[in-house]
Amino acid sequence: MFLFLLLLGNSFKTFIVIITGNELFSKMVIGYDGSDHSRRALRIAIDLAKKYGSEVLVVTVIDVSTVPGDPNAIRIVSETANQVVAEASEILSREGIPHRTFVRQGDPSTEIVKVAEENKADLVVVGSRGLSSLKRIILGSVSQGVLNRSKIPVLVVK
Secondary structure, eight states: OOOEEETTTTTTEEEEEEEOTTTSSSEEEEEEOOSSSHHHHHHHHHHHHHOOOHHEEEEEOOOOSOOOOHHHHHHHHHHHHHHHHHHHHHHHHHTTTTTEEEEESSSSHHHHHHHHHHTTSSEEEEEEOOOHHHHHHHHHHHHHHHHHSSSSOOOOOO
16 A cells, blocks of 8 residues: 655645555565665565565675776675575575575676666665765765666665
């Protein structure tokens, strides 16, 4: 059920929209990096998946621009990324949530949105992270990047 407010002249009109069935949020993408914020986002995604019978697509992205060019470093980061999605997969399996996992390389916000588009997802769920002010100015945050790029609803979890 959703509540919408419509401003007509100087007064508000309230509309309640009830959506039945599993049409809403049948497939959700979650950007997951193992941080506290992404773990909270995963909990929210699990709650929504149970409510709507959704499939959850877990995406972990290796930002190669932050990894030294040493092949050994890339291997270690790739192994870590696989462990991160395995952790999310284990949690989702315990909860009985149908899911798939993806490990991508590139810009995290771009790759999260690509997975959502490629799989025709209905919702993207990401954690909000407290980047330093300077880093946010220079790089922007992943959640902000997803919000700017996504054509579908995005839920940012604090």
